[in-house]
Amino acid sequence: MIGCFSVPGIDCIVIIMTETQIDIPYELDLEPLVHKLHIKPESDHEKEFNDLVQRVREVANPKALYRESYIQEKGADTVIIDSVTFTSRTLRRNLDEVERTFPYIVTCGTEVDGINIPQDDFLLEFWLDVIKEALLRIGVRYFVKHLEQKFKLGKTSAMSPGSGDANVWPIMQQRELFSLFSDVESLIGVRLTDSFLMLPNKTVSGMRFQTEVDFQTCELCHRENCVNRRAPFNKKLWESVQVS
Numbered sequence: 001m002i003g004c005f006s007v008p009g010i011d012c013i014v015i016i017m018t019e020t021q022i023d024i025p026y027e028l029d030l031e032p033l034v035h036k037l038h039i040k041p042e043s044d045h046e047k048e049f050n051d052l053v054q055r056v057r058e059v060a061n062p063k064a065l066y067r068e069s070y071i072q073e074k075g076a077d078t079v080i081i082d083s084v085t086f087t088s089r090t091l092r093r094n095l096d097e098v099e100r101t102f103p104y105i106v107t108c109g110t111e112v113d114g115i116n117i118p119q120d121d122f123l124l125e126f127w128l129d130v131i132k133e134a135l136l137r138i139g140v141r142y143f144v145k146h147l148e149q150k151f152k153l154g155k156t157s158a159m160s161p162g163s164g165d166a167n168v169w170p171i172m173q174q175r176e177l178f179s180l181f182s183d184v185e186s187l188i189g190v191r192l193t194d195s196f197l198m199l200p201n202k203t204v205s206g207m208r209f210q211t212e213v214d215f216q217t218c219e220l221c222h223r224e225n226c227v228n229r230r231a232p233f234n235k236k237l238w239e240s241v242q243v244s
Helices: 030-036 044-059 089-094 122-151 171-179 184-188 235-240
Strands: 002-007 010-016 019-023 063-067 069-074 078-081 084-087 100-107 156-159 203-210
Touching (some): 019 184, 030 044, 044 122, 063 184, 078 089, 084 171, 100 122, 100 184, 122 156, 122 203
Antiparallel strands (some): 002 010, 063 100, 069 078, 069 100, 078 084, 156 203
């Protein structure tokens, strides 16, 4: 992608901005998975689970795709990044002191979905979903560390379309986020559906940015019973980003 930026005395500086795809190394730690799934030692279930993990290890290839992007313009509740307009009062607030951001997509990979499981074996399907979630978490940790080390970022935070309450950063903006990349599906196998969900299902996308402020989108989410909640709802923060 090519970006054009104005500088006093110069009409335009053209910068060629490239995307980066990384294959993520991983090790699956069985102990926390067995504990989470309540699998009894030396049981038939333990053997089945270990067999499934071995099949995953043979094919799994979690991946990440990201780019270094620059903010061209900031409105009241919009930011223009690499000529793409994003609308979110919270995103705009979080990027208030930022001129550079890193759009990203991290996935467990399509390879695991190719593992053949009988249609009526719901237990194996559930186990596989939990393993995919573990691969995704490993991928996100690796990606964040890679980004912070490569660009010497220090502390960072992130926002994702559709995370938090619906109007925090609408999930429909996945389309704009994906448009920052050339061909996501051919690069890392991730496809965006008509309802703006991502396949494989264990995939996350968003903007990561340098910040000194602790922020979790969960702070702006009213869903009390969310199993993935990482921070309590913050009423003061919620009120500060509402349109008056």
